[in-house]
Amino acid sequence: MTQGLRVQNLTKYYGDYKALDDVSFAIEGGQFVTLLGPSGCGKTTLLRVIAGFLECDQGEVYFGDKLINDVPPNKRDAAMCFQSYALFPNKNVYENIRFGLRMRKVPPEEHKERVEEAMAMVNLTGLGERRPYELSGGQQQRVALARCIVVRPQLLLFDEPLSNLDAKLREKVRVEIREVQKKLGITAIYVTHDQAEALAISDQVITMSAGCIIQNAPPRDIYDRPNSRFVADFVGTANIVPCRILERTGMEYLVQSPYGELRAVDADCDLPAGAEGYLCIRPEDLLPSGKGESSNQICGAVRTAVYMGNLLDMFVDIGTEQIRASIAKDWNVTEGEAICFRVAPDKVRILGG
Ligand SMILES: Nc1ncnc2c1ncn2[C@@H]1O[C@H](COP(=O)(O)OP(=O)(O)OP(=O)(O)O)[C@@H](O)[C@H]1O
Ligand SMILES: [Mg+2]
Known part of the structure; x- marks a missing residue:
């Protein structure tokens, strides 16, 4: 060697x-x-x-x-x-x-x-x-x-x-x-x-x-x-929005963000309760789910859906913010339609500045 x-x-x-x-x-x-x-x-x-x-x-x-x-x-x-x-x-x-x-x-x-x-x-x-x-x-x-x-x-x-x-x-x-x-x-x-x-x-x-x-x-x-x-931004695609940490127990967090209140499990984060940071979710970690059918949901209205061949790339309005989701290509959506995603807490990352 x-x-x-x-x-x-x-x-x-x-x-x-x-x-x-x-x-x-x-x-x-x-x-x-x-x-x-x-x-x-x-x-x-x-x-x-x-x-x-x-x-x-x-x-x-x-x-x-x-x-x-x-x-x-x-x-x-x-x-x-x-x-x-x-x-x-x-x-x-x-x-x-x-x-x-x-x-x-x-x-x-x-x-x-x-x-x-x-x-x-x-x-x-x-x-x-x-x-x-x-x-x-x-x-x-x-x-x-x-x-x-x-x-x-x-x-x-x-x-x-x-x-x-x-x-x-x-x-x-x-x-x-x-x-x-x-x-x-x-x-x-x-x-x-x-x-x-x-x-x-x-x-x-x-x-x-x-x-x-x-x-x-x-x-x-x-x-x-x-x-x-x-x-997070330079490597791959990421949804990144500001957030505030409401509660923290060990590596489990409850955060407030423009996407709503979300739970996160992040072993690398060292921010305390009350701190401001950024929330990061990859588009492929957003999974469509019926409203109220699971916890940790983000709900909004479809703005555009782009057929990419291997998947469907969706831009969804969440209040004044947007979120990008990459989902299975055979999913059918129409613009303006209400949609919810669930995201596993360990796919929600909390980052400092
Ligand atoms: N001979 C030089 N004299 C003065 N400035 C230079 C010189 N060579 C590079 N720089 C500057 O130093 C910085 C780093 O340059 P470098 O070539 O290492 O970047 P790079 O990461 O390889 O970029 P790229 O991806 O465009 O190749 C740049 O701002 C560049 O303008
Ligand atoms: Mg170079």
């Missing part, structure tokens, strides 16, 4: 602008971690500091137990895979992949076997003679991936590698990237601003905003137990 990575108190300024603000995290060897966040939050900056292309103003980067702040990029045993594949247009696939070996001065007699092994790993066998313009976008991306793995790095760094591909191909190639990374047991850091992609491929998702880490957790926790309004 390859070594892990530890980043401690990293701060990076561009002039007066603080692009990274005291960033710390650790990745175990062989793990696949994504840096997720909106445009400009510092993802590429963080990746470039880790790769050694950019110096930080404060903080340390450790690879295994070794401090690598002063180690130049080509000695860091990391390979970076970019959004623009940066392939040589007039070199064939074989030569494009071999480039990395030549750069690292690997003895020429090893080249053929290693390039062929990398090509097989990413399903490019037989395409060695082709030039980049004779390949599809997905194949070009795989050449770029092969060029990274052929040098057998300890650390793979990806900066939005799939953003030039269409949605279907992106899903396919991301699964391939994950499989190759698992097979080789290489530690990987993958930058994306696509939350679905981050949830789909990671062991751990590091959610960032304005140069800071907001939450660092496995995909399920990021989605089911967001630690803030920012993460």
Whole structure:
């Protein structure tokens, strides 16, 4: 298994602008971690500091137990895979992949076997003679991936590698990237601003905003137990409204909100009775139910219903607020119709600011 990575108190300024603000995290060897966040939050900056292309103003980067702040990029045993594949247009696939070996001065007699092994790993066998313009976008991306793995790095760094591909191909190639990374047991850091992609491929998702880490957790926790309004809103879809805590007993809450009085069970919340916060409910956790037929109901009138193929997306007026519900596609509703949903208390989250 390859070594892990530890980043401690990293701060990076561009002039007066603080692009990274005291960033710390650790990745175990062989793990696949994504840096997720909106445009400009510092993802590429963080990746470039880790790769050694950019110096930080404060903080340390450790690879295994070794401090690598002063180690130049080509000695860091990391390979970076970019959004623009940066392939040589007039070199064939074989030569494009071999480039990395030549750069690292690997003895020429090893080249053929290693390039062929990398090509097989990413399903490019037989395409060695082709030039980049004779390949599809997905194949070009795989050449770029092969060029990274052929040098057998300890650390793979990806900066939005799939953003030039269409949605279907992106899903396919991301699964391939994950499989190759698992097979080789290489530690990987993958930058994306696509939350679905981050949830789909990671062991751990590091959610960032304005140069800071907001939450660092496995995909399920990021989605089911967001630690803030920012993460709840950025990852997936969420109904978020202000609320006040009326009662609290351990992790059971009664809250007042524009959706009415609701019960919540939330082990992560630490707000006391009387506190103000935000209530968060995912659209798929709202289940249609007859009025008064269950507890913890939210009732309103259907504003619009959008047929999505796999489900029905509904926007429902609750007083002056709205709630979005995703329900089974064969449900029939008409606009203006009264409707009630029940929500399990453990699907109601209470968040601080
Ligand atoms: N060389 C630079 N000089 C000055 N400011 C920069 C420089 N590079 C980046 N920035 C600024 O630092 C912030 C972080 O940039 P960065 O490229 O790390 O964001 P990002 O999260 O990768 O965004 P995106 O998703 O758009 O790629 C941005 O506000 C950006 O404008
Ligand atoms: Mg970027």
